[in-house]
Amino acid sequence: MSRVVIIGGDAAGMSAAAVASRGARPVELVVFERGEYTSFAACGLPYFVGGQVTDAQALVARSPEKHRANGIDVRTGHEVMAIDTAARRVTVRSHAAAREFTEPFDHLVIATGAAPIRPPFPNVEAKGIHVIHTIPNAVAIDAMIRDRRPRRAVVVGAGYIGIEVVEALVQRGLEVTVVEKLATPMATLDPDMGERVAAAMRAMGVELKLGIGVEGFEVDGDGWVRGVVTSGGDVPAELVVLGLGVRPNVALARDAGIALGPTGAIATDARMATAVDGVWAAGDCAESFHRVSERPTWIALGTHANKQGRVVGSNVSGTHARFPGVIGTAVTRVGTTEIGLTGLNERAARAAGFDVVAESIEALTRAHYYPDAAKIAVKLVAERGSGRLLGAQIVGGPESAKRIDALAVAVWNAMTADAFAQLDLGYAPPLSPVWDPTLIAARLAASKAR
Amino acid sequence: MSRVVIIGGDAAGMSAAAVASRGARPVELVVFERGEYTSFAACGLPYFVGGQVTDAQALVARSPEKHRANGIDVRTGHEVMAIDTAARRVTVRSHAAAREFTEPFDHLVIATGAAPIRPPFPNVEAKGIHVIHTIPNAVAIDAMIRDRRPRRAVVVGAGYIGIEVVEALVQRGLEVTVVEKLATPMATLDPDMGERVAAAMRAMGVELKLGIGVEGFEVDGDGWVRGVVTSGGDVPAELVVLGLGVRPNVALARDAGIALGPTGAIATDARMATAVDGVWAAGDCAESFHRVSERPTWIALGTHANKQGRVVGSNVSGTHARFPGVIGTAVTRVGTTEIGLTGLNERAARAAGFDVVAESIEALTRAHYYPDAAKIAVKLVAERGSGRLLGAQIVGGPESAKRIDALAVAVWNAMTADAFAQLDLGYAPPLSPVWDPTLIAARLAASKAR
Secondary structure (H helix, E strand, O other): OEEEEEEOOOHHHHHHHHHHHOOOOOEEEEEEEOOOOOOEOHHHHHHHHHOOOOOHHHHEOOOHHHHHHOOOEEEEOEEEEEEEOOOOEEEEEEOOOOEEEEEEOOEEEEOOOEEEOOOOOOOOOOEOEEOOOOHHHHHHHHHHHHHHOOOEEEEEOOOHHHHHHHHHHHHOOOEEEEEEOOOOOOOOOOHHHHHHHHHHHHHOOOEEEEOOOEEEEEEOOOOEEEEEEEOOEEEEOOEEEEOOOEEEOOHHHHHOOOOEOOOOOEOOOOOOEOOOOOEEEOHHHEOEEEOOOOOEEOOOOHHHHHHHHHHHHHHOOOOOOOOOOEOOOEEEEEOOEEEEEEEOOHHHHHHOOOOEEEEEEEEEOOOOOOOOOOEEEEEEEEEOOOOEEEEEEEEEOOOOHHHHHHHHHHHHOOOEHHHHHOOOOOOOOOOOOOOOHHHHHHHHHHHHHO | OEEEEEEOOOHHHHHHHHHHHOOOOOEEEEEEEOOOOOOEOHHHHHHHHHOOOOOHHHHEOOOHHHHHHOOOEEEEOEEEEEEEOOOOEEEEEEOOOOEEEEEEOOEEEEOOOEEEOOOOOOOOOOEOEEOOOOHHHHHHHHHHHHHHOOOEEEEEOOOHHHHHHHHHHHHOOOEEEEEEOOOOOOOOOOHHHHHHHHHHHHHOOOEEEEOOOEEEEEEOOOOEEEEEEEOOEEEEOOEEEEOOOEEEOOHHHHHOOOOEOOOOOEOOOOOOEOOOOOEEEOHHHEOEEEOOOOOEEOOOOHHHHHHHHHHHHHHOOOOOOOOOOEOOOEEEEEOOEEEEEEEOOHHHHHHOOOOEEEEEEEEEOOOOOOOOOOEEEEEEEEEOOOOEEEEEEEEEOOOOHHHHHHHHHHHHOOOEHHHHHOOOOOOOOOOOOOOOHHHHHHHHHHHHHO
């Protein structure tokens, strides 16, 4: 029976474990997780801070106890310190027992995830400056708001996490300022669509300092943050949340000589195999293939982690499986404004070597005469000439974001804008206008692409 | 310059007129509409009765005056009485002038729509018995409710219109009973999914009499309905709405010798040309091609009418255009329960000669820990062996129905359930669980299809 060692007990690692534990070929399986939690929903953390989720434990999809009850040997508080690919073993430290031991493997699954970026700004370790990546992080922010009742918060970075934290802190009644180096929020959106997100945040009473870099933090005598020093002046704040994105946790792999890819994450093939035989990678530490750019990409997202974990779980237990790649679909929300995107934006499409046309429209989410029809903007990026859909972006009111899925299926299938415009999509006045906004955008994009 | 005559000033006719009026080749254009309205949203009528839409005029997307301002000669109150395909002219009656005249054409566009089915039940013409197909119909129902304050209503038929009227009458505070010949509502859904719609209506306080046929109506001394006679006993009611579906208006075409198809609607090719050269049909009077069954189908729906009208408008004005067919996508709602479907249901797939597997799952519309996550049931129909997706049905809470669109794009592209399960769809806790319900259903359907 082959021995499978999994490093990391979150989405990717536990999906791999679950699939491998009931695979075609029985395996001996152990998961080492350095923290105390398994399978928790990192994406839910902002909503715990915002108060929509009242119990942090609800974010744990499956506890270590439940995994064990399913026959999976998961050891929390166990950190893998080194990988020896030649001897085919890992060195593990038990934090509780304060001892190290080695564990042999036939297959090794690296699912070490990602870590929040925390640049070495002066005073970045001050009290009141937080990241939001784990349940303890979110609990700490919540506790700090309860205990110290801060009035002013600064969110550094206006990516996904940044804007979700903005919503959360506004919900909690704080005055929120966003400091973002780029000229518009959400670098994955083109600037014209990002501007709509900026407008939505301003309408929520959030102050935006765009195109402005953080230079450090001011701290009071007790070591608590009292302001953010930026290239555009000082911004007072009693609470700071850093939403500067994440980096793949690749130190273990790199130190073991396992090849990283051009994105800095662990290089993988379609089976999620690394360059070392019998060593696999899945989730936020691993690269995947972008089906539109046809290049390696690195997108840290729970959906991919789950799917990649399942693929690896199959491959280490006797069933050949491939991960077909990603197209960068994502949805999020700030207040009542929803955001969806898939495929490549204009800039990314040009960088991938496409000759690009783009078309944007503004429409309504429901029939114009039906109450609470909300504005929705749809932008399509297509290849000039062929009309192939390369990407789509949506910013709009309630019921906007998940409309990206139909466009994601189209981008996945390399449909043309013209073919998309002919599609038979659902229509009823409370749910959609007779011409779905995505169809209108496709019709115009098709004629522009010709 | 060629003369284009269009019969019917609603979605299909006016879309054809709009496109033809700015076509590649200039045309002389006249639209004859027997009623007073053009381009009105029939699908919005139940929401006028329900009170969500307060002004019936809001349902008119574009009035005759606006069309005329756009240079389209639309003559309301003008009914085409006969088509002479040999002499290439139509006989038109002006109701205002009470005179008939003939009008020559080079191209004729038949866009005569459909009419509600009103079987010859005893007393079906009694006061208080309504159909809901035109603005005057809806205004009459609204006025009757205001004037006579009925307490009990019966809706005959539990198809789209039926269930939308149920919602409307519940909104208006009536006690509603549904009488439906089939065992479950919504014949386009498989019975297991229809049962969910039945449960939703019961939860709204609606009484369902399923598997029961109407035999006639009881009338009081003043000619007002006071009950419905059914095979399951009498049901008292002061208001009755017939939601028994529609039939294509084909009398003009049939009398002119223009071929009808197997569905009873006007037979068309992919250009929406009838069997008579230079005569076209579009909208609710015309057949179209079903891309999954690969047979002629007849689905009366505004979205198809608009698209078919545009295709005909191109073809009569010098630009070749084809209508690629339909897959039967539809969405609707009863109360807070949403319904979506696309492609073929189990029964229809078997009738079309497929070896069928079906898989249903129940999941949530949002992350389980996020407030107001609603139940959503997804049923997929796939071809045994190939795993090709043939159809999908969704019944669930708010934000369920339009999820059918991603499945519609998949059915349109003949994707397999296995390929669908790999898709990169949008995930964020307030908008979707990490495994979108459609992906879960696809994964299970794929393994069942093998």
